[in-house]
Amino acid sequence: AQKVTQAQTEISVVEKEDVTLDCVYETRDTTYYLFWYKQPPSGELVFLIRRNSFDEQNEISGRYSWNFQKSTSSFNFTITASQVVDSAVYFCALSEAGFGNEKLTFGTGTRLTIIP
Amino acid sequence: NAGVMQNPRHLVRRRGQEARLRCSPMKGHSHVYWYRQLPEEGLKFMVYLQKENIIDESGMPKERFSAEFPKEGPSILRIQQVVRGDSAAYFCASSPAGRNFDNEQFFGPGTRLTVL
Secondary structure, three states: OEEEEOHHHHHHHHOOOOOOOOOEEOOOOOOOEEEEEEEEOOOOOOEEEEEOOOOOHHHHHHHOOEEEEEHOOOOEEEEEEOHHHEEEEEEEEEEEOOOOOOOEEEEEEEEEOOOO | OOEEEOOOOOEEEEEOOEEEEEEEEOOEEEEEEEEEEEEOEEEEEEEEOOOEEEEEEEEEEEEEOEOOOOOOEEEEEEEOOOOOOEEEEEEEEEEEEEOOOOOOOOOOOOOOEEEE
């Protein structure tokens, strides 16, 4: 069975600080995908990144970066120089390889509050 | 190319009434997933459908809930005799037909159901 754990329920940081959101996953599949989504106060889900299990390269997109480590089954998300607009709930998710059923298993989310 | 559409965006029902939630996938997508997000929780998979077929309903409550995706028209998630515990945000996602190597899944804006 698949499982995603986001141990940090809530995090608050002062604007411009860096912050890392942790994600640990469990799966018996050798091929899988990992995702991060942002859910702002308005409620919609905003896709941030998708990473497959064969690609362990870290990724940077502007102020966002992701650290994927298969050895520790972690896919952590760092926001550099945080801004108030980053305040949201962030979800990490996992799915099996795309052979026709890519249902996502979500973590419980981390509520991030950026203090001005 | 319009994204995934869900309606209504907000739905209020009294206990015992029926709720019908609609999801129109992205153009060219024939796979639909429904997820439920209870207050202050992550999203939980409910059901995966292809046109005229239910592929995986392992996350659906055994009673009162049903889903369909007809040959023509949107996918419908139906909740009969709603109870207060059904109050949640219901998200629909769609993906392309066939083998989906990128596990792309596009989410709609959600329907917020409130049961009075």
